[in-house]
Amino acid sequence: MHRIVIVGGGAGGLELATRLGDTMGREQKALITLVDACPTHVWKPLLHEVAAGSLDVDAHQIEYAAQAHWHHFSFALGEMVELDSGSRRLRLSEIRDDERPNEVVLPTRWIEYDTLVLALGSRTHSFGISGAETHAVTMDTLEQAERLRKRLLHTCVRNNALKEAGLHRTVKIAIIGGGATGVELAGELRRMEESFRKFGLHASEPTGDFEITVFEAGTRILPALPERISAMAQQMLQQLGVSVSLSDPIVEVSRDQIRTRSGHIATTDIVIWAAGIKAPAVLGCINGLAVNHINQVTVDGKLRSVSDDNIFALGDCASCSWTNDRSVPPRAQAAHQQAVYLAKAISARARGMAIGDFHYTDYGSLVSLGSSKAIGHLIGGFPGASLLLEGGLAKLMYTALYQKHRTAISGLRRTIVDVLAHRLRRMARPRVKLH
Structure with a gap:
């Protein structure tokens, strides 16, 4: 055959x-x-x-x-x-x-x-930046994402021990790249921080123990999306306590700091590279x-x-x-x-038959910023038609996209069973993995 x-x-x-x-x-x-x-x-x-x-x-x-x-x-x-x-x-x-x-x-x-x-x-594209492949963490595979999670957890536990000794330190996280991956990760890290505080993995502080900065070489985050959505996403990140650095590309990454083109040096505990693909x-x-x-x-x-x-x-x-x-x-x-x-x-x-060319249709984009926030736009059937979404409705649509993917692979019946089983498991587990 x-x-x-x-x-x-x-x-x-x-x-x-x-x-x-x-x-x-x-x-x-x-x-x-x-x-x-x-x-x-x-x-x-x-x-x-x-x-x-x-x-x-x-x-x-x-x-x-x-x-x-x-x-x-x-x-x-x-x-x-x-x-x-x-x-x-x-x-x-x-x-x-x-x-x-x-x-x-x-x-x-x-x-x-x-x-x-x-x-x-x-795969992640480091663009030949000095030290990026050696000292920055990427998330191309499940194994890399899991290693990053454990590193974040261990850094919080270590810093919590320093706090108990009277040596308070924030966990300084630099996310290189203001595309969808970098922005979504920044939002999820705030959820991670809240859960760690809730379960005592680091001391309670009125301000965040994660000092998160998103570094974008361009003039705005989410450059592939309309400017209005980029501005709203940046505002939402700032409300979450996430700093955004624009128009100042990273030129060097070392073990505990990064340097930008303007000469600015930022100390870091963890550098996450989410800029570009190849x-x-x-x-x-x-x-x-x-x-x-x-x-x-x-x-x-x-x-x-x-x-x-x-x-x-x-x-x-x-x-x-x-x-x-x-x-x-x-x-x-x-x-x-x-x-x-x-x-x-x-x-x-x-079967020896012909078929027409492939034509791509852009239906818009959605970006998640934590447990209940999302933002994006849906493109309609008419030229220039676009619907702006934010908040709970955008988050619901974001979740629906993933369930559509699961349905295409596993079928509707298996997807429904998996979703229900997952909901039941979540009732007896923490929202964030703690080990």
């Missing part, structure tokens, strides 16, 4: 594998294989909640092996480290035991394909594969590589034209639309 391999189990890759499995896989018209270096899926826009301890990871992660069984595709654990497009095969890295690094669980393997879909997502480096090392300056695969209107008709790409790792001077933005809604399109396009391709 036709062999379809999807590399990357993010929002777009997992949805595509599920849709193809439920159609071509169920009907035994193709062999679908999903490849990922991690055994579980967590929606990447929620990683800032993992870092703040406000997301129950066990309730929200999806095991690829179980998803594959339920939806008629196969799962291969491993990282793609080589692609031989001439012979249509890719090589996966070996898997080693975490507790016994010298013991190989799975050896290096080759997987053959007829159609390949690259859905590897993106596609994984492996894509830039594939012979004959056309990529742009940040390793994104250059694709045509059908999301097909301009250098290989058997390779497609979607999501953050794809460079797809939207308008004359803009590309499809790296958003979850774009990955969802591309997954829906490719599910139809690949099925038609396997």
Whole structure:
């Protein structure tokens, strides 16, 4: 049968594998294989909640092996480290035991394909800033977000001990990047701080024990959103006690401080890098594969590589034209639309049928700023039509977007059961993870 391999189990890759499995896989018209270096899926826009301890990871992660069984595709654990497009095969890295690094669980393997879909997502882009990769924390993966959460927790516990000895210190947190990730993380950290105070993990203070500053190189935060929303978001951050630094890019990051272009030096306990993205480096090392300056695969209107008709790409790792001077933005809604399109396009391709080009529709953006606050805009069906949302309604819409993603992957019935079970668990647990 036709062999379809999807590399990357993010929002777009997992949805595509599920849709193809439920159609071509169920009907035994193709062999679908999903490849990922991690055994579980967590929606990447929620990683800032993992870092703040406000997301129950066990309730929200999806095991690829179980998803594959339920939806008629196969799962291969491993990282793609080589692609031989001439012979249509890719090589996966070996898997080693975490507790016994010298013991190989799975050896290096080759997987053959007829159609390949690259859905590897993106990584944080440090832009070559001195010390950024060494001293700043990123949130590209679940493991990185969990390490950040533990570091925040340990820093608070240590500072609490200093307070009891009469040495009061605030936890100084610098968030580099004023996009959606940086802004949402700042809001979640305030929720984390309140929970830590409630459960005695640091001393009660009338002012915040987290001294949070968002550093944005541009003239405003949330530059991809309308200026009115950026201004409102900045005001909401300031109401939460979050400082915002604009138009002064970071030029150096060291162990306990950062330096800006203007010469300003700020001392820090934790530096979180949330500025810019680039596609994984492996894509830039594939012979004959056309990529742009940040390793994104250059694709045509059908999301097909301009250098290989058997390779497609979607999501953050794809460079797809939207308008004359803009590309499809790296958003979850774009990955969802591309997954829906490719599910139809690949099925038609396997039957020797043609399909029209992909067209991206921008439905707006929503940004969460804590437990009950959110802001954003929804774009209507008429040119220039836009609805501004804020507060509880915006938060409800933000939550609905995630549930829509879960429904696309797990189905409505399973999603409803999972939501109800999660609500019951939350009644007997703290709002934030405390260990």
